Amino acid sequence: xxxxxxxxQRMVVDSVRRYxxxxxxxxxxxxxxxxxxxxxxxxxxxxxxxxxxITAPHPTEDGGLGMGWLTHLLIFEEIAYSSLDVAIPGxxxxxxxxxxxxxxxxxxxxxxxxxxxxxxxxxSMGVSEPDVGSDVAAVKTRAVRDGDHWVINxxxxxxxxxxxxxxxxxxxxxxxxxxxxxxxxxxxxxxEVRDIQKMALNGQSTAQIFxxxxxxxxANTLGEVGDGVRxxxxxxxxxxxxxxxxxxxxxxxxxxxxxxxxxxxxxxGKKIAGHQLIAEKIxxxxxxxxxxxxxxxxxxxxxxxxxxxxxxxxxxxxxxxEMAIDATRNALQIHGGNGVTKDFIVERLVREAIICPIPDGxxxxxxxxxxxxxxGVPAFR
Numbered sequence: 001x002x003x004x005x006x007x008x009q010r011m012v013v014d015s016v017r018r019y020x021x022x023x024x025x026x027x028x029x030x031x032x033x034x035x036x037x038x039x040x041x042x043x044x045x046x047x048x049x050x051x052x053x054i055t056a057p058h059p060t061e062d063g064g065l066g067m068g069w070l071t072h073l074l075i076f077e078e079i080a081y082s083s084l085d086v087a088i089p090g091x092x093x094x095x096x097x098x099x100x101x102x103x104x105x106x107x108x109x110x111x112x113x114x115x116x117x118x119x120x121x122x123x124s125m126g127v128s129e130p131d132v133g134s135d136v137a138a139v140k141t142r143a144v145r146d147g148d149h150w151v152i153n154x155x156x157x158x159x160x161x162x163x164x165x166x167x168x169x170x171x172x173x174x175x176x177x178x179x180x181x182x183x184x185x186x187x188x189x190x191x192e193v194r195d196i197q198k199m200a201l202n203g204q205s206t207a208q209i210f211x212x213x214x215x216x217x218x219a220n221t222l223g224e225v226g227d228g229v230r231x232x233x234x235x236x237x238x239x240x241x242x243x244x245x246x247x248x249x250x251x252x253x254x255x256x257x258x259x260x261x262x263x264x265x266x267x268x269g270k271k272i273a274g275h276q277l278i279a280e281k282i283x284x285x286x287x288x289x290x291x292x293x294x295x296x297x298x299x300x301x302x303x304x305x306x307x308x309x310x311x312x313x314x315x316x317x318x319x320x321x322e323m324a325i326d327a328t329r330n331a332l333q334i335h336g337g338n339g340v341t342k343d344f345i346v347e348r349l350v351r352e353a354i355i356c357p358i359p360d361g362x363x364x365x366x367x368x369x370x371x372x373x374x375x376g377v378p379a380f381r
Contacts, residue, residue, distance in 0.1 A: 052075045080246040152172060152214040152215075167186060180223075201352060240314060299312040325357070
C-alpha cells in the first residue's frame, strides 16, 4: 500500500489547516469549553463542509466530493487537532450519511441527505443503551408494527449529537426479535433528550434519548427489517477509524505543545528539550503517533477499496486511543506544574484522551475482535 498523499489531498489539508489557524480556532478558544449552542455549531460545521468535512468521502452523485474516506480522515485530523468538540458532530453526520446512502430508500435520501452533508441537519446514531454497548444484538428498544407505523419504546444513552439531533437513526428490535434501523424525524415523532456531563468534551452534546410510544412511518425503515446488525458492523469500521484519527489529532497537538514548551523552558542551564529524559518522551510520542497513523491509513484504505477490515480497524482504534493517553500524559509531564493549570491546553488534552478508548467499542472489545480474527475462536456468543 502506498500512503503518499496526492497533490489534491495535500492541498485540502493545507487549506483546512490555514482556515482553522487563521479563523476558526481563535473563535473556538474564545468560546471556551462551555456548551456550543446549536446555531453556532451549525455555523462552524457548515463552514468546515466547504473544506470537505462530511462531504469528502461520499460520491458526487449523492452530493459528496468523491474523495474517499482517507481524505475525510485527513480533514478530520486537522479539525480534531484544533477542537474535538467541533470535529465530532460532523464525523457523526458523515457516518450517518454513509448508512443512508447505502440502505436508505430514494425518498429518504432525497429528503435528508442534502441537509446532512451540508451540516444543516444533525444526526444521532442510537445504538447504546443503559445495559447495551458493543453487543448490538442485545438492544431492548422495541419497535412494534401498527399498520403503516412503528410504535417505538426504549432508552438510548451516550448518544452523540443528542441535543442537536434533527433525526435519530435508532437501532431497534422489530419483528421476531430482529435488529433493524429506523429513522426518526424529531419534528414529526418527538423524543426526549437529556444531556450528559462528562470530564471533557462538553462543548458538544452527548445525551440520553427517551422514546415513549414514538410513532414512525414504516417507510422510515433503513434497509430490510433484520439487517441492523450487519449494517451496524459496516458502519463500526468507519467509526473506529475516525476514533483512531481523533486520538491522533489529540496526540499530535500534545506533541506540538510539548515541543514548543521544551524549546522555551530552561532548567539547569539549558533548554529542557536538551535533557535526555525529555528528549526520550518527545521521540517516543512522535514515533507512536506515526505508528498509529499508519495503522489507521491501512485500515481506511481497505474500507475505501470495499474490503472488510474489522480486525484492522480494531487494531487502529485500540492502538491510537491508548497511545493518545500516553502522549498527552507525557506532554503534561514535560510542562511540569504548568501542565495542570488552565493556562496551558495540555490538561484539557489529557481529559479528552482518557475518553478515547471508550466510544465505538472499548479497548477490551477491540482486543477480543482481533483475537477472534487471529485464532478463529469466537470471542462472543
